[in-house]
Amino acid sequence: MIDLIYTPPMVLTSTEATAGFFAAARDGILSVQQCTACGRFRHPPRSVCPACRSFEWHWQPVSGRGHVWSWIVAYPPLLAGFAELAPYNVVTVELVEDVSIRFVGNLVEDVGRPPNEVDPATIAIGERVHAVFALADGVPVLQWVRD
């Protein structure tokens, strides 16, 4: 897995609740929490299934394929670290396995690249993308690349 070529302003950290996500991400695999009892996906992770109230769940690898559900462009004023990248896109991607599961991230030209290289005028709702992971100080960072 390659390193990000820029310094991200913020990196998620693995916790007990998200350790399975990060373990799969280190292998380049997007995984989603899935209820073992009824099979429903859920994101963000939580301990109880909102459909059947089961506490049994596991991390389910998914294809990593999705569609841009929405997007914005971030402009200053922004917090330090974010301002240096601006303007940059933030996309919300719905997964092909379950369109109710949406991840927020950045659309990039290629894995590890910064989000400000993508011309926001070219981003289209519904366009097909897939998940990629690059490392920031050893922590996998989810990014989205066009199919």
Ligand SMILES: [Zn+2]
């Ligand atoms: Zn359930």
